[in-house]
Amino acid sequence: MSTSDTAAPEARVPAWRRLAKDPQAVAAFAVLFVIFTLGLLAPLVTGHGPNESDLSAVNAPVGSPGHPLGADESGRDILARLLHSARTAAVSALIGTGVALAIGVTAGLVGGYFGRRVRFATEWLFNLVMTFPGVLLLIVLMPLTGGDYRATMLIFGVLLAPGLYRIVRNLVLGVKHELYVDAARVAGLGDARILRRHVLSVVRGPVIIAAAFMLGSSIAVQSGLAFLGVGSLEIPSFGAMISSGFRNLYIAPAQFLWPSLALGLTTASFVLLGNALRDALEGTGPKPLKIGSGQRVAVAPEDGDGEGALLEVRGLAIAYPAPNGSLKTVVEDVSLTVEKGQVLGLVGESGSGKTQTAFATLGVLPAEAVVTGGSIRFEGRELVGLDDHALSRLRGKEIAYIPQEPMSNLDPSYRVGAQLVEGVRAALPVSAREARQRVLALLERVGIADPKRCFDSYPHQISGGMAQRVLIAGAVASRPKLLIADEPTTALDVTVQAEILDLLRDLQSELGMAVLLVTHNFGVVADLCDRIAVMREGAIVESGDVRDVFREPRHPYTRMLLDSILDGSAVREDRPAAERSLT
């Protein structure tokens, strides 16, 4: 098997390295580091307490003995107050941003990922929070907070949360229909894992950027409130110092200068850091909506008796809501059967409903699709109406899937190996070490020359053919009973197509698995399939043994398709795979 599709992995520069090369980020970080480290070490840097008055030092100028930055109107050391104010600023920033992150990110993930009802509920709640006039509310709630700035910042965090909620919700809505998220779902991964692994990685960048700005604005708001005299007078704060300096502006202007400089530098550094982070993390934004999952069913599920073929689809009908509110049927009365170890080719022109039929079997139809009729039984068990939890236990283990576009089905943020290990561990009770060994062996089995290198590569570092081999390795890892392959070679060039088809054929007979092969290519059907079902405009017009249909197509549409592409030599004469795997 050729491995000419191996591409040399190129270095991927981590975000922190890009940040380290950005002078704006380095300068901002350095300023913040100095201010907050000095704040932390305040008792070591100065012998004065922040509220310690020395009446002999009232309005002492800069450079006075024992008061390098002078003293204020009450004789309090300005350096000590500045350093303790930095501590207050750090605590305010951490509380405000921490609360906003905890509430906003959690609600955004939940509201964006789960169904419409959950989204409406979170939306309503956050819209309500947004109607409150922020700063005014913090002032009005003074009696409740007892003037404690930490309690005030806690409330401020709640007021900041809607902003984060919206960012996260929008990103999640964008990413949850990505093919690689569907692929993870199809691989049997649970919601919590998908959220943690694939969705959080996408929202991480914008959340970090927003958090940097929120740290700055928490400090600015706390200082603003202290400037207005809201809160305890005992707490040293840049705002309180600016207020006191303001009163003495004409007597001792330096008293106004120091806290203004510290506050300005701190908030500006957070803004600059936020901008630098935005540049460094660029590329993790929302992606266009593609397909989603879910299974809306408008048909009573039939009782299963546990008997029959491996996969039995009867009278399946799928519809989508049209703009006028009616339902437009895209698949109608589709019936097909796949026996154990058999390869069924589902053929038809583009838009004939092949993918919809395959997606319905996998339970990953777009959320707006409605199954309006029929039944899909796997080993006698009815899949129509089954909840996502039960379906996800079948997907990736009993039923596996190979997509049309391999690249879109790999999460660009993770190494190939990590994604495969995750899939294997979701399907089988094995340790991480064991899963890794299995994945390396599988990569070798699917014809990848340097499995270790491929394991450590990011998806952008491997070719399309290699990506499809990776996905095939992932799909067969759990030795599924049924493999659904949706035009698995369409996105690949011709020589790689042939290799992938060879690989599929080998694996099919090796594992004795049944395959539902969606294709528009009769050559592929002739090469791989035992049976064929021809679809046109959402319905099956003809089905039967491949040799019979190729020799004597009964439906004019099948005849037309065959006439246009086939010469007699393409018909396979060996025995069907089902028979081969029995011997």
Ligand SMILES: Nc1ncnc2c1ncn2[C@@H]1O[C@H](COP(=O)(O)OP(=O)(O)OP(=O)(O)O)[C@@H](O)[C@H]1O
């Ligand atoms: N989200 C959707 N909303 C409305 N109609 C849809 C949606 N997805 C698919 N359809 C319609 O369903 C029909 C069948 O589509 P399907 O993707 O199953 O075709 P296909 O035979 O697999 O085609 P192809 O080979 O191009 O993938 C098409 O007419 C398509 O327009």
